[in-house]
Amino acid sequence: MDWSQRRRAAALGAVTAVAVAATLGAGGGGPAAAAAPASHDKASRHQAAAVTILNGFQTHLRAAFAESTIRDHASSGLTLTVQRDPNVTASDLTGIGFTIDLPEHLVVASSDVANDCAGTVNPNPGDAQLVVSGIDLAAADPQCTVGIAVTSAHSGSYTIDNSAVTSTAGQIGAGITPDTLVVTTAPPTLSGYFQPGDITVGDTSTLTFYLYRADQNPTAVTSGIAWKLSLPAGLAVVASSGNTCGGTVTATAGSRTFTLTGGVIGAGDFNCQAAVQVRGNAGALYELHADTLTQLNHVEAAFGVCIGSTPGGGSGQSAACFPQLQVDKLTQTVTFPQPGPRKVGDSTLSGTASSGLPVTFRSRTTGVCTTKGTTLTVKTEGVCTVAAVQVGNGVYAEAESEDRTIEILPRPPAPPTVSGVAGQSSITVTWTAPDDTSAIDDYQATARSGDIVSSCESTALTCVLGAVAGQAYTLSVVSRGPNGSSRVTTGAGTVTASAPRIPSSPPPTNLILTTTDGRITTAEPGQAITFLGDGFAAFSTVVLTFYSDPTVLGTVVTDASGAFRKSILVPANLAAGAHTAVAQGVAPDGTARAMALDITVQGLPVTGPGVATLLLLATAAILAGGGLLLASRPRRRTTG
Numbered sequence: 001m002d003w004s005q006r007r008r009a010a011a012l013g014a015v016t017a018v019a020v021a022a023t024l025g026a027g028g029g030g031p032a033a034a035a036a037p038a039s040h041d042k043a044s045r046h047q048a049a050a051v052t053i054l055n056g057f058q059t060h061l062r063a064a065f066a067e068s069t070i071r072d073h074a075s076s077g078l079t080l081t082v083q084r085d086p087n088v089t090a091s092d093l094t095g096i097g098f099t100i101d102l103p104e105h106l107v108v109a110s111s112d113v114a115n116d117c118a119g120t121v122n123p124n125p126g127d128a129q130l131v132v133s134g135i136d137l138a139a140a141d142p143q144c145t146v147g148i149a150v151t152s153a154h155s156g157s158y159t160i161d162n163s164a165v166t167s168t169a170g171q172i173g174a175g176i177t178p179d180t181l182v183v184t185t186a187p188p189t190l191s192g193y194f195q196p197g198d199i200t201v202g203d204t205s206t207l208t209f210y211l212y213r214a215d216q217n218p219t220a221v222t223s224g225i226a227w228k229l230s231l232p233a234g235l236a237v238v239a240s241s242g243n244t245c246g247g248t249v250t251a252t253a254g255s256r257t258f259t260l261t262g263g264v265i266g267a268g269d270f271n272c273q274a275a276v277q278v279r280g281n282a283g284a285l286y287e288l289h290a291d292t293l294t295q296l297n298h299v300e301a302a303f304g305v306c307i308g309s310t311p312g313g314g315s316g317q318s319a320a321c322f323p324q325l326q327v328d329k330l331t332q333t334v335t336f337p338q339p340g341p342r343k344v345g346d347s348t349l350s351g352t353a354s355s356g357l358p359v360t361f362r363s364r365t366t367g368v369c370t371t372k373g374t375t376l377t378v379k380t381e382g383v384c385t386v387a388a389v390q391v392g393n394g395v396y397a398e399a400e401s402e403d404r405t406i407e408i409l410p411r412p413p414a415p416p417t418v419s420g421v422a423g424q425s426s427i428t429v430t431w432t433a434p435d436d437t438s439a440i441d442d443y444q445a446t447a448r449s450g451d452i453v454s455s456c457e458s459t460a461l462t463c464v465l466g467a468v469a470g471q472a473y474t475l476s477v478v479s480r481g482p483n484g485s486s487r488v489t490t491g492a493g494t495v496t497a498s499a500p501r502i503p504s505s506p507p508p509t510n511l512i513l514t515t516t517d518g519r520i521t522t523a524e525p526g527q528a529i530t531f532l533g534d535g536f537a538a539f540s541t542v543v544l545t546f547y548s549d550p551t552v553l554g555t556v557v558t559d560a561s562g563a564f565r566k567s568i569l570v571p572a573n574l575a576a577g578a579h580t581a582v583a584q585g586v587a588p589d590g591t592a593r594a595m596a597l598d599i600t601v602q603g604l605p606v607t608g609p610g611v612a613t614l615l616l617l618a619t620a621a622i623l624a625g626g627g628l629l630l631a632s633r634p635r636r637r638t639t640g
Contacts, residue, residue: 029324046291058088059137061098062177063160065150071186072215075109075151078160078181080137082172083143084118090139096170097133103164104128105154105216106181114147123148132168155185188213188265189302190227192288192323199280201327201395206241207258207323208275209263211299217266223264226297234282234327234394245272259295282394282560285327287322329397334359336388336402342369343409343484345380351388355396355453364403378484381408412439412479413460414486420447420475420495422467425540426590427495430462431477437482447473447495454539464590466537467497468557498586499541500556506547506596511535513583513597516565522600525572533583533595534563542585544568553581562588576603 059215061083066077070535084090087430095379097119101459102108108123115121119135132146152158161178168174188211199205207228213222225245231237237258240251247262249322259275265272280286290301303322332355339349349371351359368382378384384406392398413434421428429445446455449471456463457480467473475491512519516530523529536542544553544566556566559567579599587593 020295021093034140037605041182057085057173058090058093058171059084060173060175060177061165063164063179065160065181066181067181069182070151071153072155072183072217073153073186074183075149077147078150079114079145079147080130080132081143081145081288082137083177084137084141085173092139093135093137093171094137095133096137097131097168098165099167100130100160100164102128102130102150103158103160106150106152106155106158109149109151112149114145117144117146119146121148121369128164128187129260135170141451146153150181152183153214153216155183155215155220184224185213185217187298187300188225188271190293190296190299191302193573194278194323194325196328197324198328201280201283201330203327204225204238204277204279205325206275207325207345208241208273209260210271210273211245211263212271213265213269216270221267222265222298223263224298225265226261226295227259227293227299227301228295229258229288231258231278232288232292232294232296234280234284235278235286235325236277236281241275241277243272243274243275249274250278251276263299278325280325280327283327283397284394286325286327288324289322289624327348330355330395331393332357332390332392332396332399333403334388334390336404338404339376339386339406339410341407342376342384343482344380344411345484347376347378349374349376349386349388353390354401355390355392355399357390357393357396358535359388359390362389362401368408369406376406377587378408381410384408409483410439411484412481412486413437414479414489415443415477416432416489418445418475418477418489418491420473420491422495422497423464423586423590424498424592425462425463425467425469425542425586426537427467427473427475427497428462428590429456429465429475429477431489433461434479437479439483440479440486441481443477443479444485445475445477447475449473452539454537464537464586464588466540466562466586466588467495468539469497469499469541469555472496497541500543500586500592502543502550502552502584504544504550506580506582507584507592507594509582509594509596511593511595513595515597519597520599521600523570524602525570525574527570528567529570529581530565530567531581531583531597532563532565534561535587535595536562536564536585536593537588537590538562541586542566542583545582545584546571546574547580547582548578558573558585570601576601 040401062081062083064079070076108125108127110125111123113121113123117135120133123130137144157180159178162175165174165176190209190211192207192209194205194207196205200355237251237253237255239253240249245260245263247260250259260274268484288303290303293301332353334351334353336351348362353359360373363369363371364385364387365383368380369376369378369384371386385403386406387401387403389401390399413436415431415434418431427447435551442457442459444455444457447465452468454465456465457561472494474494476488478488479486514532531544538558538560541555542558543555548554553568556564558564579601581597581599583595586591
């Protein structure tokens with residue numbers, strides 16, 4: 001039965017109707033201004049509210065929103081409590097039910113329900129009415145609750161009060177303790193898309209920012225909208241391309257920023273657009289994320305929130321989860337002329353790219369030949385295949401490689417054997433000729449000892465190499481001809497050169513030894529002298545000696561040009577007088593070589609009486625002379 005039928009039945013039963021005074025608050029359940037109330041203390045509001053019940057009904061309803069304020073399209077819980085009247089004797093109740101008509105624009109948000117009333121509740125999303133039936137409440141239970149979620153796409157103030165209860169059943173009063181939910185206007189969301197979404201380096205695309213305000217209240221206004229977009233490196237602004245959002249757009253050509261300040265979505269409008277042309281300066285897939293937007297005001301970035309289609313039904317991206325722009329690199333081709341025949345060793349390759357970028361080369365047959373940059377190194381005979389490559393850069397895509405197979409000329413035959421004879425600071429290397437010498441121009445012999453490597457070239461079957469005395473050398477030789485060098489022939493064992501022999505007298509020479517101070521003529525015992533010499537065999541031992549009696553001052557190893565620089569100290573016991581400094585070694589052909597410099601050593605000679613003896617004699621003489629002087633002086637007489 002409805003409420004009027006219940007009241008009539010109660011009257012016939014001689015039950016006195018008692019009206020409980022109620023302060024129902026402001027107005028009914030329609031939407032009001034979107035601003036939130038200054039205070040929303042539910043406890044005090046419940047105490048101030050009143051419920052109209054009919055004497056004899058044991059329960060009444062109480063409404064409570066989980067949130068006092070939400071944004072449009074958000075949801076809040078709504079709890080409806082079936083509350084016992086403490087003034088009525090409790091008993092087991094069955095068949096309690098009620099219908100709630102939600103205020104206009106407030107609807108059920110989901111089919112989820114929290115129900116401890118054991119009745120039937122079927123919330124349907126989008127419905128504006130909630131029907132609850134078949135509630136059973138035991139005498140011992142003071143209350144039970146039904147909870148649902150509600151939402152609104154329309155900003156405003158929504159109150160559940162007496163007018164919302166349109167029917168009841170069972171032992172429940174028709175009134176309800178009210179509650180109010182305020183729905184505010186959410187900031188518009190900002191999404192974007194590129195059109196076209198695929199361009200080539202140097203071309204342009206239009207980036208459109210689409211602002212959508214979801215609040216369906218036609219009186220809502222959003223102002224002060226602002227953002228700053230920072231484009232990824234590789235994209236640049238060309239110019240602004242339209243704006244329906246008002247305010248001020250800044251899009252400086254060549255920059256990477258696009259800003260809006262003071263934008264407005266007015267009453268009756270729900271969206272606006274602002275666009276900018278951008279140029280792709282480097283090939284890549286560019287994607288705008290929320291971190292590319294800063295200085296947001298009264299707007300929320302919706303990058304990452306997929307929109308079903310491009311706003312306005314355009315032909316842009318169908319799901320602009322993140323604004324994406326594919327910038328394709330420019331294509332290029334490689335030209336690699338067929339190289340001529342190459343011999344074992346290093347040579348240069350050449351090729352060009354249509355982009356003007358440098359071409360490098362890659363060997364496909366590294367066992368036969370290798371490449372580094374534009375240098376081809378042929379290691380042996382065989383098939384040598386090389387690819388010309390241009391890997392591209394930010395503007396140009398990698399070019400398709402061009403392969404060429406290069407003819408490798410046959411190497412000359414190698415000498416069958418090689419051997420050596422040790423000499424003073426030198427080694428004489430000898431080898432045998434192969435049977436066929438028609439492809440041979442000359443030979444190159446090498447002596448190696450650790451990091452020291454000496455080599456000589458000869459059309460004969462022998463040559464001389466400088467050597468460091470006492471070092472063991474391994475010998476090798478190759479044939480050389482128009483087609484490069486033969487394989488290496490290595491000698492058995494090692495060869496060790498001896499140091500130059502020092503004669504008892506200076507060897508005859510007209511070669512002048514010099515110093516860092518030039519051609520000096522005098523020196524003193526203990527003086528440092530740096531000698532300079534040249535014309536010796538490369539990497540060979542040179543001995544420095546002072547004559548008359550030969551005194552070895554030291555040894556030195558020449559450099560690759562056969563020159564040396566050696567610092568020595570003039571011996572402290574070297575007698576004063578004329579001496580000769582001599583550098584002795586071998587010339588590049590293995591013959592003896594000497595350079596000399598005459599030097600007069602100054603100071604007291606060390607032959608005969610020693611310096612200390614001379615000093616003692618001089619001191620004694622001085623003292624003796626002093627005694628004679630004293631003896632010759634007249635004495636002063638003293639009288640008493």
